[in-house]
Amino acid sequence: MVLAVSYGLGGAAFLVLIALTLLNRRPAGIGLFAIAVFAVTALWAFAASVQIWWMPGFAHALEPLRSWIWLQFLASVLMIAQQRGGQRSATFYRLFIPAIGALAFANDLRFVFSADSPIDFSLSQINARIILAIIGLLLVENLLRNTLPSRRWHIFPLCIAAGSLFAYDLFVFAEALVLRMVDLTLLSVRGILLVLIVPPLIVTMVRNEDWRVDIHVSRRVVFHTATLTAGGVFLLAAGGAASLLGQIPGEWGAILKVAFFCGSLLVLATVVSTESLRVRAWRLIAENFFSHRYDYREEWLRFVATLSSLEDNDPLQIRVIRAVGDIVDSPGGMLWLRDGESYWLANSFNMAVGAVEPEPAEGALIAAFEAGKNVLDLRIFAEKEHLPAWAKSGSPVWLAVPLAQMGDVLGFIVLAPPRVSLKLNWESFDLLRTLGRQVASYLMEERATRALVDGQSLIEYNKKFAFIVHDVKNLSSQLGMMVSNIRRYSDHPEFRVDMIRTLENSVGRLNGLLSRLRADMGTARPREIIDPVPVIKIVAADLSRAGAPVETDLPPSDIRVKMETQDLQSVLTHLVTNAIEASRPGDAVKLRFKAYGSTAVIDVEDNGPGMDAAFIRNELFTPLRSTKARGHGIGAFQAREIVRASGGELEVISAVGQGTIMRITLPTVVPATAQTGGLVSQKVAGK
Numbered sequence: 067m068v069l070a071v072s073y074g075l076g077g078a079a080f081l082v083l084i085a086l087t088l089l090n091r092r093p094a095g096i097g098l099f100a101i102a103v104f105a106v107t108a109l110w111a112f113a114a115s116v117q118i119w120w121m122p123g124f125a126h127a128l129e130p131l132r133s134w135i136w137l138q139f140l141a142s143v144l145m146i147a148q149q150r151g152g153q154r155s156a157t158f159y160r161l162f163i164p165a166i167g168a169l170a171f172a173n174d175l176r177f178v179f180s181a182d183s184p185i186d187f188s189l190s191q192i193n194a195r196i197i198l199a200i201i202g203l204l205l206v207e208n209l210l211r212n213t214l215p216s217r218r219w220h221i222f223p224l225c226i227a228a229g230s231l232f233a234y235d236l237f238v239f240a241e242a243l244v245l246r247m248v249d250l251t252l253l254s255v256r257g258i259l260l261v262l263i264v265p266p267l268i269v270t271m272v273r274n275e276d277w278r279v280d281i282h283v284s285r286r287v288v289f290h291t292a293t294l295t296a297g298g299v300f301l302l303a304a305g306g307a308a309s310l311l312g313q314i315p316g317e318w319g320a321i322l323k324v325a326f327f328c329g330s331l332l333v334l335a336t337v338v339s340t341e342s343l344r345v346r347a348w349r350l351i352a353e354n355f356f357s358h359r360y361d362y363r364e365e366w367l368r369f370v371a372t373l374s375s376l377e378d379n380d381p382l383q384i385r386v387i388r389a390v391g392d393i394v395d396s397p398g399g400m401l402w403l404r405d406g407e408s409y410w411l412a413n414s415f416n417m418a419v420g421a422v423e424p425e426p427a428e429g430a431l432i433a434a435f436e437a438g439k440n441v442l443d444l445r446i447f448a449e450k451e452h453l454p455a456w457a458k459s460g461s462p463v464w465l466a467v468p469l470a471q472m473g474d475v476l477g478f479i480v481l482a483p484p485r486v487s488l489k490l491n492w493e494s495f496d497l498l499r500t501l502g503r504q505v506a507s508y509l510m511e512e513r514a515t516r517a518l519v520d521g522q523s524l525i526e527y528n529k530k531f532a533f534i535v536h537d538v539k540n541l542s543s544q545l546g547m548m549v550s551n552i553r554r555y556s557d558h559p560e561f562r563v564d565m566i567r568t569l570e571n572s573v574g575r576l577n578g579l580l581s582r583l584r585a586d587m588g589t590a591r592p593r594e595i596i597d598p599v600p601v602i603k604i605v606a607a608d609l610s611r612a613g614a615p616v617e618t619d620l621p622p623s624d625i626r627v628k629m630e631t632q633d634l635q636s637v638l639t640h641l642v643t644n645a646i647e648a649s650r651p652g653d654a655v656k657l658r659f660k661a662y663g664s665t666a667v668i669d670v671e672d673n674g675p676g677m678d679a680a681f682i683r684n685e686l687f688t689p690l691r692s693t694k695a696r697g698h699g700i701g702a703f704q705a706r707e708i709v710r711a712s713g714g715e716l717e718v719i720s721a722v723g724q725g726t727i728m729r730i731t732l733p734t735v736v737p738a739t740a741q742t743g744g745l746v747s748q749k750v751a752g753k
Contacts, residue, residue: 076260077111147213202232223266383413396481403477420459438470469506615654648674
């Protein structure tokens with residue numbers, strides 16, 4: 067009787083605490099969490115007060131639940147204290163405490179119908195209560211230590227109350243562990259202790275009025291807590307029914323008991339794994355326990371993760387359909403994008419597409435978006451306007467989400483109906499409208515990137531075409547010099563032989579240029595390893611046959627460079643032709659080749675007027691600038707780019723009135739024997 071009165075008084079004291087809290091204000095946030103803690107404690111106290119007459123095992127099963135919710139509450143307050151102190155919050159407790167509580171609760175469910183008296187505890191139950199009490203005391207100690215000194219006044223009464231509760235539990239069950247039995251008197255005092263800790267809790271609630279806004283309760287935690295509680299209640303009821311079946315005399319009682327309980331577990335597993343029921347439970351919690359339907363932080367993180375994920379190798383158009391559809395549990399959709407004066411189907415996901423016809427930009431559907439202000443329910447829209455043919459011939463359609471950017475509808479996403487019927491409110495439409503604008507920015511960025519890549523490819527093609535045009539100009543100049551000498555030397559057999567060779571060489575070079583123009587710009591060609599001396603000789607011979615005096619200084623060597631033969635020939639032809647044009651009539655252009663260590667050097671020297679440093683720096687290598695009446699202004703730039711592409715450099719050594727040396731330096735593939743002597747020159751900084 068003493069035990070019943072003691073726990074009855076404790077339960078009544080907590081009811082008074084709940085009433086006082088609700089009377090003063092409407093709690094929210096962690097204040098609401100505190101009300102839940104007080105309610106579970108009162109329920110456990112009243113169950114313990116009647117356990118003498120009715121199911122003591124039920125009160126035993128509620129005790130781990132009481133301890134678990136107290137631990138969760140203390141962990142939440144601790145996280146707030148750590149955040150205020152600038153520390154990293156102890157999210158570990160949110161994972162550890164539910165696991166411990168679930169194990170303790172499951173352990174007690176086994177004995178819910180087997181306890182014969184209030185002091186009938188198994189060894190596993192005693193150990194579980196000792197572990198929960200120790201964790202509770204650790205949380206109280208951490209809460210005091212991690213709270214700012216200026217805030218300890220607010221939580222000190224809570225620490226007294228919770229510390230007393232867990233310390234007394236540890237004392238009772240530690241003694242029971244030693245004596246192998248629980249003292250009934252010590253159990254009875256726990257009810258009186260509940261009455262004694264109510265005043266500190268009242269003081270705690272008075273001192274912490276800001277608790278109504280200080281905590282964010284995760285929807286996911288609430289969902290899993292609710293499902294865990296519902297599952298526990300179901301198993302409790304199933305266990306009770308199984309115990310009643312076990313009272314049937316004979317073997318059939320035991321068989322029915324086991325079969326019923328196993329069947330209940332299968333039913334529970336089936337219910338938990340059913341997607342539609344989980345979605346209904348999630349929506350029920352979101353709509354009835356929170357002021358907003360969506361956890362915007364989680365929805366935004368999931369949205370960004372879907373858009374940026376490449377795990378499924380889905381293109382961006384598919385990912386945007388999935389990202390928007392996940393917000394309203396839609397399993398599929400279609401993406402329509404604007405092209406000219408119509409909207410065309412760009413892609414689809416998990417939807418059967420019927421007649422694919424363009425949607426006119428001036429049609430009723432686009433007008434109903436009102437420049438992106440409205441998300442359309444197509445079922446309602448169908449009652450006012452005629453749905454397009456594509457919306458009738460394929461899979462059922464549900465929502466049309468505009469993808470608006472600066473008042474212009476770039477496209478729209480059509481979503482399939484969800485598996486579980488969903489009633490949308492203003493919050494759902496606002497979120498879809500906002501995400502539609504974000505998707506539009508992603509698609510615009512992708513379109514701009516594609517246009518940039520295409521433009522860059524076109525630039526590269528035009529650049530290559532300009533190079534080839536200049537090479538053709540060089541060939542034209544070479545052929546022009548040869549034509550000018552035909553009347554004078556056409557009767558000479560040697561001249562005719564040279565002319566045929568020059569024409570064959572010119573045709574070969576033209577064919578090579580056309581082949582390069584047709585080559586794929588995105589494919590890197592492997593460079594040849596060549597001996598530059600034969601190439602230099604060919605260029606000198608071709609220009610000499612055309613009537614230009616070219617002198618060479620080509621000592622024998624085994625030098626090799628990594629460069630295309632045609633590229634080196636093109637560079638040398640341009641440089642030597644320019645040197646001939648800059649020289650006085652009759653003056654020879656000199657072509658020299660030497661090696662210095664691991665560097666090959668080719669000099670093209672003329673005795674022309676030379677160039678000043680400003681011209682070399684600002685004009686010589688600038689594309690589309692030329693001092694020649696028939697020039698294209700691309701030759702020097704092309705020559706330097708070709709040499710640089712082979713790992714070399716084009717250097718200009720010149721001064722006004724002293725001629726010019728155009729020096730090509732290339733890294734060698736086979737190191738050359740160091741040659742004595744040096745080339746003394748005055749260098750002018752080139753661009």
